[in-house]
Amino acid sequence: MTDTLDSPVTRCLDELGIGYELVEIPLDPDKKPIRSLEELLQEWGREPGQVVRSLLFRTGSGGFVLLAVAGGGRADWGVLRKHLGERRLTMAQPDEVLEATGYPVGAVPPIALPEGVRVLVDEGVFGYDRMMIGSGVLGYALDLDTGGLRRALEDADVGRFVKA
Template sequence: MLGRIDWMTPDDHPDLLAAPVRAATRDAAERVRVAAIDPDLADTAAFCERYGVPLAASANCVVLAAGRGGAVTYAACVVLATRRADVNGTIRRHLGARKISFAPMDEATGATGMEYGGITPFGLPEGWPLLVDEAVADTPHVVVGSGLRRSKLLVPGSLVGELPGARVMPLTR
């Protein structure tokens, strides 16, 4: 597996996944692993350093608020921890937004049913666009959130690109 961490099957540890994530990973359980972590180390850099996971095998999922004509819609994007998403260029244009920003924490957690610092592309609200950087989809195994700060998921990068609403494309500059 990856890093100095005990990866387990989600079926044996459903308590380590937020409710929407449990439902979203059910059909792909054989391709998904989960591990308990120290919740104080949920942030990517701290997690990677403590558990020996390369930054290039860790992906961040962020919730974006895209505005146009007074209406706000939400979307999520996933990029490797070693890359920066082009939020104000590529992503804003793809979403057809006039203005785009990171969604406020209370809106992101309320809309997803996930904890801040644990938001993952698995189990996002139906109908949300999910933009996946092509480098994530090309990574053999990637670590993402579990919906909770106290655990992480290990999944094939290609699985992230297969999620409902996912669009794999270059998202970084």
């Protein structure tokens, strides 16, 4: 266990003066890291919705868009296409996720992304006092207050992008 982690995500938060706690996620070979994080939250008496999941889409025009959702939120494809002005969207493949964001699936944050990745945030992300985001490194997440997360995401488009 480490109590410090150096990644583009922690450096971004440090530069913004946003506090966070490092959370180690036990990596069970039979489970995906996000599942372990949700189980860990439940052990702490917190909601699985307090995890920000980063979903990466490839647009029909060839760009990438990251949608940050709370917990198990499912993207509303029609709303996304309309908001983006795109007729076609596809989920990025794991190799595309790494290439486009610089982070492996399971550790992708909604912040500290390359300039070409557009970020959308579903308003449900701000529904709790604290949220956990990917640290950029598998096996670790960052726990921060929602006010700090909102500040870190101030340039993102915020709206209702998940199915009700």
